[in-house]
Amino acid sequence: MEPRELTAANYRTDVWNDWCPGCGNFGIVAAMYQALAEMKTDPAETVVISGIGCSGKTAHFVNTTGVHTLHGRPLPFAQGIKLSNPSLNVLVNAGDGDLLGIGLGHFVALGRRNIDLVVMMHDNTVYALTKGQAAPTLHRGEKPKALNEPNIQDSVNPIALAVTSGYTFVARSYSSRINHLKETIKQAVRHKGSAFIDILQPCVTFDDIHTYDYYNKRVYELKTDDWNPTVNDENEAQEKIMQAIAKSFELDDKIPLGVFYENTLIPTFEERLGEKLPGYLDGPPSREEIERYGKTIVDGDKFGEIFSQFIVEY
């Protein structure tokens, strides 16, 4: 499809958006509409993949291809899509429960691979669509209104986990700082490799702790003059990882927003595949011809040649 000049409004579908009035997700889709328009993204070559819950509906609200998958599984769906057609622009939108609860194994595995896609985590600390139970991002001792008692499980630190899992672009943003979020999304899309954005987002119905006020008072943007998250030399990687982890534990009075870690020196999984499979990047699985006039493209002689190991002539 020929890229057309599209406005942010063109990236909205006409599907009625049924998130709660005031939902933190509005800021996330708003930033996506703007980012996609500014990057002149082709809707047919862009895939928004989501999991289950409120964030799962994101795939239906964005006017690109959308794949609304299973709880916890948006990452493996996304990887199958991306690896079979690496020219696609893949953005995963999933909840903290999806990524760090039921799907945590997939979250770590993606980091190890550094596949070139963007993971946007809707971090609202609760399982909203099932009545506000504690999500893996809710700290121990906190008691949002849906909980009878304070949470007795510790929270996962998404930034530290992403950095140590191998994500090569790790950032935090906030759904109510639209410009910051939009610019972070654009950076993540441009980054070659697995990019993770932890997006703070109030749940206005079930979480009376992490409200707009709560975040507005606490968030601040990391400034480039005293913060450099980028690995410029492989020897720096460990130091930058430690720096990102330390920064990620600053959560109480001040919550930093921005890029925590960025490393463009690690090859993507697609590059690793391309290195061992010479035809991969030019002829990825989805683009390869497998049929001619209804028949296999491999004839008998070729079959004998390919599988000579198994063939005996008597």
Added chain:
Amino acid sequence: MNMSCEDCEHYIPHSVYRYIGFCEKQGKVVFNETPTDCDTVNKMAMDDLSLVFESTGWIYCIDCKAPIFEMEEAMKHISNHHLIATRFMYDRVAAEEVGAVS
């Protein structure tokens, strides 16, 4: 012409019922009221509205039950006398009575 509470910057609408709201100034619930004895009525300025789009990126139309993502679109809702808002009064009913829905 008397202004209604909806036009006041201290008015926080209810997210579901158009005729319910909360007055921050007085600290009480108001119901579709057009006060005559209140001198704090203060209509939201257009400048503030554009700031909203630059900072949070959306505003919500209670009449349409839909988020609005562009200034131009917001203006249409305003000219049709729709009630738009970025925040809503605290109401625990949904949290208490909505079952698990996923």
Added chain:
Amino acid sequence: MGELRYILGGPQGGGLETTSEVLSWSFAKSGYGILSDREYFSNIKGRHSYVHATVSGAENPFHLSYPVDLVGAMDAETVFTHFQEIDRGGYLIYNKDEDNAKYGSILSMEPELKTRLNEFFKANGIGGTLGELSTYLSERRQINVVALSYSSLLRALQQEASVIAAQASRYVSSILIGSIASLVGLESSSLAFGLKKRFRSGEILKHNMIFSEIIARQLQAFSYKRPSLGKSSLSRGKMVVASGNDFVAMAKLMGGVRFQSYYPITPAADESFTLEKYEKVGGDRGSIVVFQTEDEIAAVTSAIGASLTGTRSASATSGPGFDLMTEGLGWAGINETPILVTYYQRGGPSTGQPTRGGQSDLLSSVFASHGEFPRIVLSSGDHSEAFWDTVDALNYAEMFQTPVIHLVDKFLANSIASIPLPDVSKIEVRRGNLVKNGGDGYQRFDFTSSISPRAFIGDERMWYTGDEHNENGHIDEDSENRIKMMTKRMDKMNLIEESIPEERRHALYGDKDPEIVLLGWGFVKGVAIKALEQLRNEGIKASYFHIRTFVPFPKKSVESIFEDVGPENVVDVECNYEGQAGILVRLNTGHELRKHVVKFTGRPIYLSELVEAIRRVLSGSSKEVLNLGA
């Protein structure tokens, strides 16, 4: 003799695999058909494993039987485990260096087997050593015992060539290879071919050639009458000699699979390994991505993702992994996404018997995943069927845009068989209802066609969701939409019923006018067909009804079998406890199977025990539980 049956046993990881492969290649090169099954524990090193083979000059065999003509033992445990399985006049090759070994002190043996041996040894007045057993076998069971000193043989080899330390146990396998080749009189050029296939070139190949000559000289000392296979009557030509896993991998490549995802599990993983060996087959114009995921959930969902982009994709797993895949399967069902899961059955439930076989996952594959969606379930009876069923499965998945489950049992997966070279020009690749350039109005789940117009992600904009959806793929809970969409999807079952003919769903073998019909599926096929021959020789007219597809079910053919011979004369033969195919027969036809021959020990059904069980059934037994095999 016409047929040679042998068992080769040894400690797991001790080179047994090499022995089996080299002999299979060598026999095939001399024109014999071969089936070589591998039985092993869930263990890396040290537990007893064995190969059980049938070599035939008259056919490509698909049956195994007891007693065997020869047992080749790499260690004492093999002799203790298998000596009762040797036919009178048969052969035992073993290491006489271990004559003082006692079964009581072999820790790797299961205690139950020791108890059984204890009873046997006591009843026959034999002491517990290997040497005493050897004497007993030779004197009282008329078994030709080939007692070799393995250490002397190895020393002799070391004098003529140097032994490669890291491959030391390979040379032990060479003793069995050399002994059997020499005993049976295998042409030396065929043995050389087998060795070359396995070792390609280099020192190890050279040593093996030398070693086989040393062993042949040593065997001249034994004056026994040699077993003779006779000349092969099989027609000359090219044969494929490979395991079931390998046949499926070859078919996937030929059928256009370009993305296979998997998580390591027995007995499925070998298929993905084989496919991975050919990942570069497209050269600089294409590639096969074999993706090792973090679990089977990721395996199935990434394969589904790949399918959305237009890639023929598949996964391979067995029971525990399939359980994890079931939610993903339902997503593929509601989203009309083609996907092939090759389901290698092992013994369940739970971890069950991870390295043993079974057919107990039939109901699981037919009913897996919640809700209702169309599916196709195929099952293969031998290596050739496994190849062609894979080709069909890939086509069905795309033609009907729905999940296809291909059942293969471990017996088939892990056994090496010879079959004539398949005519690959017959491989069809049918991609179903594809659209390009659908434009802005494109609707992935368009109501106007029974099979939805399928565009690939990357070519059009579209939506998918695991929720019930409208034509656009957006969530829709309206009742009328639900009825239309559900009906459209489920109607594909009718289309499947119409499109896959009755003769594709089953096969019938044996007597045209039988008095008794064996009904089975999967790897039961080979042994059942062979059993018909024996029954015929005993004057019993029997046939075998082989089920090849469970969804759609060969309903009409099964019904006519019941009408022709009567329900009393249909015998269910399966490797599971419940008679699962029988349950599906009843579900689909209302006919109840009243006679059952079942086996659930994890070992395949052997010819001798099946024939014996049928005899019992004919004299009134309604249920036979088989238990042969170590």
